[in-house]
Amino acid sequence: MAQTRDPLLRAALADWRRLAPFAGLDPAAHLPEPLGRRQARGVARIVLRMRAEGRSDVVFKRVFRPRVDPGWAAGLQTQRAVRALLPGPARPAPVMLEDADAQAAIFGWVPGKSLNAHLLLKYDQPVQRADALRRAGDWLAQFHAATDAGPVAFHASPVQLRLSRLMARAEADPAAIVDADLFIVLAQGMARFARAAQGAPVQCAALHGDLTANNMVLGVKATTAIDFCTAVTGPVLHEVAKLLADIAARFGVDGVPRADVQAFEEGYGARVRHDPVFDYLLRAQLLFQWAALGPMGRPQTAFTATRIEKVQGVAKKLMRPQAA
CATH class of the missing domain: 3.90.1200.10 (Aminoglycoside phosphotransferase (APH), C-terminal lobe)
Structure with missing residues (x-):
């Protein structure tokens, strides 16, 4: 995976390499494509589409803030619950892995x-x-x-x-x-x-x-x-x-x-x-x-x-x- 001078992206990719194996993914096989980022009032968020040839893409999301926000885990809880309730075409992406301390998560890719x-x-x-x-x-x-x-x-x-x-x-x-x-x-x-x-x-x-x-x-x-x-x-x-x-x-x-x-x-x-x-x-x-x-x-x-x-x-x- 290519090096970057962007400190936010560099920190996110370090977490990706650490967490991807726990989701059954090869971190080196995926290339990042930035989907979004936000920085305001001491909080930064970056969302990456991780592309892999011959494999399904996934989304990696990392939030940087001084303290863990309990709302972050609550959102994942709702996403899982709604996925279990709604029919296939309406289901949110699966939450493949989460790290509550780092406020990082890996999701399935939703095309569209x-x-x-x-x-x-x-x-x-x-x-x-x-x-x-x-x-x-x-x-x-x-x-x-x-x-x-x-x-x-x-x-x-x-x-x-x-x-x-x-x-x-x-x-x-x-x-x-x-x-x-x-x-x-x-x-x-x-x-x-x-x-x-x-x-x-x-x-x-x-x-x-x-x-x-x-x-x-x-x-x-x-x-x-x-x-x-x-x-x-x-x-x-x-x-x-x-x-x-x-x-x-x-x-x-x-x-x-x-x-x-x-x-x-x-x-x-x-x-x-x-x-x-x-x-x-x-x-x-x-x-x-x-x-x-x-x-x-x-x-x-x-x-x-x-x-x-x-x-x-x-x-x-x-x-x-x-x-x-």
Whole structure:
């Protein structure tokens, strides 16, 4: 395996060589292809596709952080449980090996492209775009049905508390969040949506934890999710709102693309638009995305600058009085 000067990649490959034999793999027979990496706030993550001629590819994921995150192992626990519950074409990749102390894992390879890649490639092809969103909705419906925990009355207080903390941070340091004044005004406007959602019935099931357009994979026949991040049960509309807010932040211009939501609903088998809990959580997810895009003054990539513009545009559209 070729040497590299990239310290993050070098450290990950050292762990790969150490762990691969325990999964029955020859570490020297696989060549790394970077799939993704992220570095922020003292945490670094790298994901590699390990290719081997004449053998099945695998995925190696390594997270570097000062302390072990219990959520990391919880995500693997959920992935295993969901794989046992769902039918073949919807099953997540098998977890072949994990090292909890190193926060490293080896997964089977899931062929296909992310939902985000499908939507980008089919940006001007409404029929194919709608088919990808229907497939995403169908997978999420299967996931929720397989882990159904029954209905509960929705409580908005945990979300409102998180928004209150973000507002307090923005008020204490206006540079902490991009366009802090506008963020605070929109976050204050969430109270009326919280009141409408409070007490409404909502179905509960297992939650993925980080369901975005990049964490769903669509192949020729199979559709599934990757990067499970939690082992908790909660209102399913948290997942629906997070996914559709992510899609809106990537592809929305003046609000949430109506055709995208309609296609997703056809696959999901339930109407979410105008559900008071969904309406509330969709707006909350957009504000959470806004706050996560970093402080004022941080150097921005073209992607981040575009993302900020779209998140703000969609959030402002949804917070207008007529959107209530």
